[in-house]
Amino acid sequence: MTQETKDIKEIFGEPISVYTSEQAEDDGFLVRVAGSKHINFLTDGVYTKCIEPFIIKDIEGHILRGFSVKALMKKLVSRIETVIYQKVQEDKAVADDWFYSVEASGWKFFVAQNETGMFTVMFPSEY
Numbered sequence: 001m002t003q004e005t006k007d008i009k010e011i012f013g014e015p016i017s018v019y020t021s022e023q024a025e026d027d028g029f030l031v032r033v034a035g036s037k038h039i040n041f042l043t044d045g046v047y048t049k050c051i052e053p054f055i056i057k058d059i060e061g062h063i064l065r066g067f068s069v070k071a072l073m074k075k076l077v078s079r080i081e082t083v084i085y086q087k088v089q090e091d092k093a094v095a096d097d098w099f100y101s102v103e104a105s106g107w108k109f110f111v112a113q114n115e116t117g118m119f120t121v122m123f124p125s126e127y
Contacts, residue, residue: 040118079104
């Protein structure tokens with residue numbers, strides 16, 4: 001538990017209810033990202049608009065062998081991380097931010113820290 005979490009609990013008390021990223025993934029609201037040091041989830045909305053249209057499927061709807069959804073996700077996440085890194089280099093004050101607004105690949109995203117200490121990528125309308 002971080003000091004910030006302890007401070008919040010001290011002010012507001014124990015939470016009545018907690019909805020974790022894992023539960024949101026199980027419910028289909030979040031999609032797990034593999035291979036990133038900083039981002040571990042995309043919202044289903046981001047996945048549906050930015051990843052899914054580029055997935056190549058056969059006539060029966062099966063993803064073609066040799067095609068990598070992970071590679072598509074990694075490319076998008078890498079672009080977002082690059083934009084955040086540039087922001088941090090320009091303004092050291094944002095280095096410890098828990099929330100970023102970024103534009104990457106022609107899309108505007110919000111990137112917010114989740115309870116795991118990593119980040120979730122979402123559209124502004126999903127915040």
